[in-house]
Amino acid sequence: MTVRLHDTLTGELQALDPLEAGHVRIYSCGPTVYGPAHVGNFRSFLFADVLVRYLRWRGYRVTWVMNLTDVDDKIIRGAASEGIGIEALAARHIEGFLADAATLRMTTPDVLPRATAHIPQMVELVETLLERGHAYRTDDGSVFFRIASWPAYGRLARLDPDAMRVGERVAADEYSKDDARDFVLWKAAKPGEPSWDTAVGSGRPGWHLECSAMSMAYLGRSFDIHTGGVDLVFPHHEDEIAQSEAATGEPFVRTWLHCAHLQMGGRKMAKSEGNIARVSELLASGLEPRALRYALIAAHYRTGxxxxxxxxxxxxxxxxxxxxxxxxxxxxxxxxxxxxxxxxxxxxxxxxxxxxxxxxxxxxxxxxxxxxxxxxxxxxxxxxxxxxxxxxxxxxxxxxxxxxxGVLPDAGEPALGADLAELLDLRAAARAARDWAASDRLRDELAARGIAVEDSRDGQRWRRVGVPSGA
RNA sequence: GGCGACGUACCCAAGUGGUUAAGGGGGAGGUCUGCAAAACCUCUAUGCGUGGGUCCGAAUCCCACCGUCGCCUCCA
Structure with missing residues (x-):
């Protein structure tokens, strides 16, 4: 038996055949920490989690890397509106993300690299691309990837670059690019924005660049699996392939895995659609974390x-x-x-x-x-x-x-509080005395405190349940 | 306009050529129980969007139509 996975690039099932026998290297696009992640985001993270867990269950060694994007337009805007630095905003939401991930029992990735901690690696990539003629500098000091220099562009998303409707839904030319479809590698510094003084000028990295730099930094120029939501196929992953392979001359990723959107009210869950649900809100409404996890992983990852x-x-x-x-x-x-x-x-x-x-x-x-x-x-x-x-x-x-x-109750049952244990003992005694009225009263009291009691031939047994709403 | 998915019971969701169409939820009835709960049993799609076609045989392949969703933009 072998594990077979559906590769987005070829559109076919591929037998898993790690570059290094028995060791699978996986990179997952993680959150941009400008605000709390919603459960749609977590579908994609948990899909990767289940993949990693399964491969480990199957006996593979897995190295799992998930990036944290801690510098981008939204973070800069958010930090500015709060009058704080991007580091403070990012730190807050990284903490929130990790807390939600732990609540949902997501396996902690082996590496959680932050973009701002990998500027040198990104600069190196940009330099290589400039040297090789795949990138160019504009008047303001930004650097763009030249799509015309990369014939394979569009293969992942099955898009014909010539047919792309650039400019229809987005301002086509804010940086005076040579070609409206070219994407930014390095954004020139602007007043009031964070920037790094580097060999390619003062500025900050483009989004796509960071994933290429960090995945290759930890997993090598070629690695086995890259995951993300379908909405990242284009342009994010398309751009990652172009800039990575143009820089290294080697195949970037062996298998691309994309999970479909979480739907709510018939449409994809997205902040822009205004139909998002957050982990903390759902939990506050009484939903158990394990139930939420189950709801997010129980359907095949490629179906809505x-x-x-x-x-x-x-x-x-x-x-x-x-x-x-x-x-x-x-x-x-x-x-x-x-x-x-x-x-x-x-x-x-x-x-x-x-x-x-x-x-x-x-x-x-x-x-x-x-x-x-x-x-x-x-x-x-x-x-x-x-x-x-x-x-x-x-x-x-x-x-x-x-x-x-990852949905069963924890094995090491946390001990019941002494008060609850006493109620259980009292109930057992009442039952031994066939005092049904006392027994039922104690059952109700325990239920109100989140303990369901059931009687069986093995005696009274209990388990934790949600406290009934309104109780 | 281009590209790509998908439409299976009351809900969610497997199944992609061949015995009685998984599983979860919900509903109905029953067994057990001091009462419950849990559990177990039975029932809940002679039919898989619609109409054609191929085949000995199709939910599964082909064509058409209808409908839904996604991508072509930041997005998991």
């Missing part, structure tokens, strides 16, 4: 994903179903012999999961395999055909698959 109260509600219910099984397995005890039917069921689930994920990260089918395992194990619990050791095996299997999904 509808995001709504209904989708997050369904995700929360799905996660609760998993939680219930985890709680049941943790509480389960039976001294019957091991169930010989269980290992094959676990093996089949694992196999189906891997087959699905190998096929271009087919997470829907992978989740189906997980839930088929869930139903089967629930059946065996109800029939009490499994042993205590079997319950542990089933739980281990679930946790193993969850290394990829």
């Amino acid at each position: 994903l509808s995001f709504s109260d209904e989708s997050t509600g369904a995700a929360a219910a799905a996660v609760a179903r998993l939680d219930a099984l985890v709680a049941a397995l943790a509480a389960y005890a039976s001294d019957v012999p091991d169930d010989p039917g269980l290992p094959p069921v676990i093996g089949a689930a694992r196999e189906a999961f891997a087959v699905a994920m190998d096929d271009d990260l087919g997470i829907s089918a992978a989740l189906a395999a997980v839930f088929e395992l869930v139903r089967d194990v629930n059946r065996r619990i109800a029939a009490r055909t499994i042993s205590t050791a079997d319950a542990r095996r089933a739980l281990d299997a679930l946790r193993d698959l969850d290394r990829v999904l």
Whole structure:
């Protein structure tokens, strides 16, 4: 079995064949830290997260780099309007991004390079491009990439440069370029804007340049996988390819992966569309982080994903179903012999999961395999055909698959507060005395404090749930 | 105008030539339970936008039409 991924450049599935055997190098376009990221942004980050998790689960070593764009027009504008420096604004939103990412259980990338910390690498790229005749300087000191010097331009986005409708929706010529389609590598310093004094003049880097410089700095001139949202295909990634390959003369990226947009209200979620939802707002409304994560990763990455109260509600219910099984397995005890039917069921689930994920990260089918395992194990619990050791095996299997999904409750259950533990003890005592009125009262009280209590043959068991709204 | 996706049940969403069209959510009924909850069982698309065509056979391939979305601009 091999992992196969859909490459945007060729439009075909490609077998993963890392440049260095067993080691996959991945670069993901990260956030521009001018404001809080929205959950549409996080769909693309979590898609990369699932890719990285899966490849590691599959036994690959993975080096994952995600950039933080900490200098650009929006950051400069935002900082100016607050009367602070861009460093302060960026630092604030980097902190927010990392907090949201942690909340959503995104794997921390191995490197989180910041643009402003890599100016020398960018300048070097610009110098090389100038030397090789792929770039030119304009009167104001900016440097542009000459698209006419790069015949392959437009291949990734399948755009014909001659047919590009430049100028229709955007002011065509603010820097007196030779060709309106040329893109900026280095922006000449302007009064009131941050700038760096460098060998290519005083100014600041263009957006596309930073990703080329930082990806190659950490992953080499050629690396395996580059991810991002579809909206980055053009011009961002197209420009990255042009400037990187023109500078190095080597193939830049082996496989381009792009995830489709998160949809809300029938349109892509975007700040410009005015239909964004942020992590903090959703959490404040009572949505569990794990449910949000599930809602964002549960559909195939190349199809538009509808995001709504209904989708997050369904995700929360799905996660609760998993939680219930985890709680049941943790509480389960039976001294019957091991169930010989269980290992094959676990093996089949694992196999189906891997087959699905190998096929271009087919997470829907992978989740189906997980839930088929869930139903089967629930059946065996109800029939009490499994042993205590079997319950542990089933739980281990679930946790193993969850290394990829990241939606199960934490293994190290944080201990209950003494007050809650006492309520549980009181309820157990009431039940032993068949005092149903006291038992129900205590159940209600626990529920109001976010603890669902259920009774089973294995005794009373509890799990954390959201506190009911209005409670 | 160019390019590219997609339209599968009440909702979300797999399936891309061949037994009964995954899975999650929701709904209905049932089992279990002191009551609940959870779980389990049964049911909820003879049909996959519409109309043609190819084929022994199509949700899956081809054509046309209708509809939706995305990119060609900053954007994950």
